[in-house]
Amino acid sequence: MARRRIAKKRSVPGDSLYNSEVLSKLINKIMKQGKKSKAEAICYECFDIIRKREKRNPMEVFLKALDNVKPVLEVRSRRVGGATYQIPTEVRSERKEALALRWIVHFARQKKGKPTKEKLAQEIIMASRGEGLAVKKKEDTHRMAEANRAFAHYRW
Numbered sequence: 001m002a003r004r005r006i007a008k009k010r011s012v013p014g015d016s017l018y019n020s021e022v023l024s025k026l027i028n029k030i031m032k033q034g035k036k037s038k039a040e041a042i043c044y045e046c047f048d049i050i051r052k053r054e055k056r057n058p059m060e061v062f063l064k065a066l067d068n069v070k071p072v073l074e075v076r077s078r079r080v081g082g083a084t085y086q087i088p089t090e091v092r093s094e095r096k097e098a099l100a101l102r103w104i105v106h107f108a109r110q111k112k113g114k115p116t117k118e119k120l121a122q123e124i125i126m127a128s129r130g131e132g133l134a135v136k137k138k139e140d141t142h143r144m145a146e147a148n149r150a151f152a153h154y155r156w
Contacts, residue, residue, distance in 0.1 A: 009094075017044060018059055022066065022097065029105045030120070042117050049121035054128075065127035069100040069134045073145035078154055087154050088145035100134070107133035 015024040023043065031039035047058035054061050075086040091099070108116070108123040110133070126132030 015040070015043075020059065022101075023059070023062070025097070026062075026101055026105070029101050030116070042120065045117040046121045046124070049118060050125060053121070054125060061128045062124055065104065065124045065134075066097070066100050068130050069103055069127050069138050070096040071099055071138045071141045072096075074099075074141050075144050075148055080154055085151040085154055086144065086148045087151050088148050089155060100138075103134040103137050107137070 012021050012024045012028070014020050015027060027036065027039045027043050030042055047062070050056075050058040050061050071091050073088050074091050076089050077084050078087050079085075104123055104127060105120070108120040111119040111122070114122075123132055123134060127134050
């Protein structure tokens with residue numbers, strides 16, 4: 001049975017300081033239990049740390065980090081005659097951004113012993129330089145897709 005309607009994409013309003021949709025999405029990813037003002041505070045303090053350490057516009061550093069973390073390929077599971085294959089597929093642009101934000105926040109949270117703002121700033125700075133755990137995750141995803149290139153003909 002087919003779906004009746006296609007869900008409309010809703011735009012996220014820009015954040016209050018930089019008026020950026022991407023930053024607004026980052027704030028929403030950081031947010032826990034609906035505490036948006038706390039998430040905003042963490043994010044803006046993180047950007048202050050980036051400004052001090054990098055001596056550059058933190059928005060530029062953040063966007064560079066996001067570009068370095070966005071995956072181009074990923075693997076998707078598909079059952080073909082009783083066997084499950086990992087099929088490499090290209091990632092849609094909205095999903096690229098969502099995965100990149102998710103990975104940056106996830107790996108920042110994994111670090112121990114520092115406040116979240118510092119951990120997030122560190123992860124963003126490292127990602128902007130093309131290093132760090134979020135970039136490693138992207139490279140692992142690409143490596144997995146490359147290794148399973150033989151199954152690309154099962155794509156649907």
